[in-house]
Structure formats: structure tokens, C-alpha cells
Amino acid sequence: MTALYVLDVPENTPLATVAAADPAVTVGRIGPYFEITATGPIVIDRRATGCRHAVWYSAVAGVARDSRITQHDKDALRVEPT
Amino acid sequence: MTGLEHRVQGVDHAAFPTFDPAGTVRFYRDVLGFPVVHSICAAGWGPEDHPDFIHFFFDIGNDDRIAFFYYFGLAPVHDQERGDVYAGFGAGVPEFFVRSRHLAIHVADEADLLEYRRRLDGSAWPVEMQIKHETIESIYTHDPNGYMIEFTRAMRPVTPQEDLDATLTIDALLDVVAAPEPTFGKLLARKAELIVERAADWEPAHAESRR
Numbered sequence: 001m002t003a004l005y006v007l008d009v010p011e012n013t014p015l016a017t018v019a020a021a022d023p024a025v026t027v028g029r030i031g032p033y034f035e036i037t038a039t040g041p042i043v044i045d046r047r048a049t050g051c052r053h054a055v056w057y058s059a060v061a062g063v064a065r066d067s068r069i070t071q072h073d074k075d076a077l078r079v080e081p082t
Numbered sequence: 083m084t085g086l087e088h089r090v091q092g093v094d095h096a097a098f099p100t101f102d103p104a105g106t107v108r109f110y111r112d113v114l115g116f117p118v119v120h121s122i123c124a125a126g127w128g129p130e131d132h133p134d135f136i137h138f139f140f141d142i143g144n145d146d147r148i149a150f151f152y153y154f155g156l157a158p159v160h161d162q163e164r165g166d167v168y169a170g171f172g173a174g175v176p177e178f179f180v181r182s183r184h185l186a187i188h189v190a191d192e193a194d195l196l197e198y199r200r201r202l203d204g205s206a207w208p209v210e211m212q213i214k215h216e217t218i219e220s221i222y223t224h225d226p227n228g229y230m231i232e233f234t235r236a237m238r239p240v241t242p243q244e245d246l247d248a249t250l251t252i253d254a255l256l257d258v259v260a261a262p263e264p265t266f267g268k269l270l271a272r273k274a275e276l277i278v279e280r281a282a283d284w285e286p287a288h289a290e291s292r293r
Contacts, residue, residue, distance in 0.1 A: 003274065005273075005274055005277045007243060007244070007247045008243065009241055009243065009244065010216075010238060011216035011217060030277055030278060030281045030282050031243075031246070031277075031280075031281030031282050031283070031284040032243035032246060032247075032281065032284065033277050033281050051216075052215050052216065053215075054213075054215035054216070054217075055215060055216045055217070060270060061247060061250075061270075061273060061274075061277060062270050062271070062273040062274030062275075062276075062277045063267070063270040063271060063274055064271070064274045065271045065274070065275070068267065069267070069270075
């Protein structure tokens, strides 16, 4: 299980929207956080989110211990099961 | 939450040494329009060979103040090219570290930010950088003493959930730095645990924004 947490503030909502477009990904909530989960990898395309760099590189609130970020650059955020 | 009542009322003053009081007054009073609101003329005293000095203050809004010390007869304390008159840095210190310490002054909106940009750009200390992203817009320059000064405005009000997020970040950070070899990855893993433990029951303590 891959799990990624993103705080629900206006500039972060495109990340959840783009993530949810993948049918293998589930976007739920824990309090004010989006809980983005999948059995396999979670991949979010930066350009699809429209996020500029300051937000893009500070949008991740948490990554579950059994997951890890394998890519976080100008193209994409990729979180995979360990 | 610490349970301690939060009684303080902002910055009384932040103080910095200067070797260039004329430039400092030009920059803060004449270019930026910050009123001179207080000064102390003091003869040197004390166990050290303390020089006579002038301690002078400018209002930076909200009754908060920036203050300077000018010491008569004191020569610059270092000759490093990087840094400011207080602290100099050699070639081995990374630029991001040298540029980390700064004073950010809050303005209400874009019109006010651009007004300070206009004042600086017409001076000997023009804006060096203007940065706008989804949450803030800022301009930066260095004052005559080399101190980095920022003017910043919020692009949107701070939300209550950002207070929760900051609390979880700090709790996660304290856990991670208490163990060997802290990393960003370890922080995000610890913070994920705290989100699962604590975020579901969170309710905004106050719905109104603070700024």
C-alpha cells in the first residue's frame, strides 16, 4: 500500500485532483489532509497540476513508512511501495 | 499545545550594528519613509572598554521597530566580502546559508508592495529580486549594512489547518532530530504517522484568518 498525505489548502488541491484521475488511486481524507493511496505507485504530473515550484516542492505533508518518494522533480512526484 | 498563555505583543525592536549611520538613515528614513521614533546617546560604560554609542530606532509599522547601534571609533570587525557588517563568511560557506538570515516586513497588499518597490528602485538600493508564488509575494534588497530586507504580502489568508500542519511538522522534526542521521524522508514518514494519529479529530480552533 502506498500512502501520501497532502494538506488541503487552495494551492494544493490540484495535486489531489490530478492524483484522483488515475483509477488505481484513491483520494480520501483524514481531517484537513488528503490521503492519497494506491496498491502500486502514485504518480502526479507536475504540469498537469499547474503548480509552480515553491508549492510543488513543499506540498508533501507525509509519506507512510511502507512507501517512499522515488521521484520529486520538475516533471513528477512518484511514490512507490517499499 | 503547551497550555501556556500567549501574552507577548510582537517585536519591540530587532537591533543591528552599523558602521554607516548616514547610509542607514538614508535607506530607512529617506528612501523607505520609516519614521525615526527613538534614540539613545550613551557614553561608554561598563567593565569592557565600551565605546560611546548612538542607539537609534525606526518604526517598521504596527509600532514594531528596527534599531541600530553606531559605536564611535569602532572599525569594521571583519573584512570578509560575503555577509554583512555583523558577520562575514569565507568561500567555504554555501551561498544559501549566507542568504538565509533576513528581516521580512509585512505589507497589506500588492499596491503597498509595489509602493516600496518604487521607493527602493529609485534609490541606491534597488530591489534585487521579486518573487511571487501561490501563497506570498516578496521583494528583497540589502540595506547599506548588508542586511537582507524583505517586504512580503500574503496572497491568501493563512488557514487554520496550516496551524495544525505546522504543529505536526515540529513534533515530527523533534522526533527525527532526536534520533541519529535525521533526513527529510524520515520526517515525512514520522509526519504521516502523526497525521493518521491526530488529524482526523482536529477541529479548527478559530475559523477566522489571522491576517
